[in-house]
Amino acid sequence: MSDQEFTRALGYANAAFDLLKRSGIPPYPQFYELLYTYATGVNPSLNTRLNSIFRGGEKPSSELAETLFNEFLKSDMTERMSSVSERMHARIEAVHDAIDTAMSTASSYSGSLQSATGDLEGDLSDEDMKALAARLLSETRRMQKTNLELEKRLEASRDDISLLQRDLDDVRRESMLDPLTKIANRKSFDEGLADALVEARDTNTPVSLIMADIDHFKTFNDTYGHQTGDQVLRLVAMTLKSNIKGKDLAARYGGEEFVAVLPYTDLHGAVIVAENVRKAIQAKELLKRSTNEKLGRITASFGVASFNPNDNAVSLIERADRCLYAAKHAGRNRVVSESELVDIVEAPKDASAA
Structure with a gap:
């Protein structure tokens, strides 16, 4: 886990525990999962319901938390x-x-x-x-x-x-599918990356990893609402999936982050794929379905890393994640590969990097 990912996860955990404490809900695993998921924003329907409850002044209870957990998180x-x-x-x-x-x-x-x-x-x-x-x-x-x-x-x-x-x-x-975007979920990504690394070692072939993050997604979500935010997530997911092929795997990594595993693709080839995805996302103009209101365009930042013999899944993800954050700090809406990291001086990490 990279420093950035650890910091994000810790922030979500602290927010979840704070909500549990303020609501007087016991920190049982299912209630922690419920509010941790709320803090990440990966389940917009859950967030919409909880936001409505909070705005209405209703104090969450164990019974309500149990109901919400069963409705939104307890899988059938x-x-x-x-x-x-x-x-x-x-x-x-x-x-x-x-x-x-x-x-x-x-x-x-x-x-x-x-x-x-x-x-x-x-x-x-x-x-x-x-x-x-x-x-x-x-x-x-x-x-x-x-x-x-x-x-x-x-x-x-x-x-x-x-x-x-x-x-x-x-x-x-x-x-193995993300219910919102209908592409591979985190579990499927973890398994797919592990299999790709084993194959790369056995066959001495390249494999690359792309990490992408939608620029200013939280601001966009807050401005236009979660339903429009869901539309954006689906758009990015489908754009990513449509620009890969063969044994490549596109997945939702969490929140507004996406990943692509590219077997038999070296760093240069992966950068080309990431650039194609970036341009395709930027080229699409968003419309609010209910009103046909033009919402402008969205962009995404990309980090690209390629497998080396000393790598494991964690180290490869960490390098791609550093590249992604370098792209964010360098101005967003760009692709940064690991070969460029030495040429980029990262700004201090803050919330504006989202």
């Missing part, structure tokens, strides 16, 4: 996973029951065959032979019926398991 993934698990368990139990029945029937049939073998070795009358044949025929039919039932149950289980697999795939995909 757990319930869906539980449902899939229960269905899988029921299907496995059904298969086990069918197999047990088939094994029991097979064992009985085997016993009947052994008994018949012993009888055949003796001197049987015609009537005894007919009775033995009838008994074996009955046992054979029972065995056929059991096998047919087992086949049907296995066929049904195969179809159901296919549906369960699709449900699990859907849940996993949703768990």
Whole structure:
């Protein structure tokens, strides 16, 4: 974690604890998560609701916090996973029951065959032979019926398991997407970057990282409202995603920050990609959907770093983050790569860098 990221996270944490203390809400993990999320601003719907509550003079309570947590943060993934698990368990139990029945029937049939073998070795009358044949025929039919039932149950289980697999795939995909922008979320980014670094080491190929931050987003959000802010976040996300290709991964890093992992791309190539994204964002003029009011243009700043043999995920992110802050302090709306860091003198860090 870079110094800048640590400072941001600490600020969010302090704000969350301050809100907990002032509201008299116990600092249970779910309530801390609720107010930490509010402090980051990554869930605009939650912020709109809480801001309305604060403006209305209502003092938050544990009950209200629980309600908000369940509404905005408690994912239905757990319930869906539980449902899939229960269905899988029921299907496995059904298969086990069918197999047990088939094994029991097979064992009985085997016993009947052994008994018949012993009888055949003796001197049987015609009537005894007919009775033995009838008994074996009955046992054979029972065995056929059991096998047919087992086949049907296995066929049904195969179809159901296919549906369960699709449900699990859907849940996993949703768990890896940012709900607002519909691009990869932080968890997906962490996994994607880790995989890209492993591949880069194994194949001795380059991989680069782009970090982007929307300039003056907080001011824009405060001026035009969270719904318009959401529109901006989606716009930047889609612009980033549309300017990468192949195995590249675009993700929302948090708040108004975005990242892109570019396997098989060196620093020079990554800078070109970042410049293309920067220009594409700057070229788009925003309109407020409800009124068609022109809101002007937005810009973003970019930091670019490339993997080296001594890197891990943390060190690569820290270098890209330093480049991003260098771009902010150098005037925003620009791309700074790690090769340029030595030529840029960073100004003191303050809130205006957002």
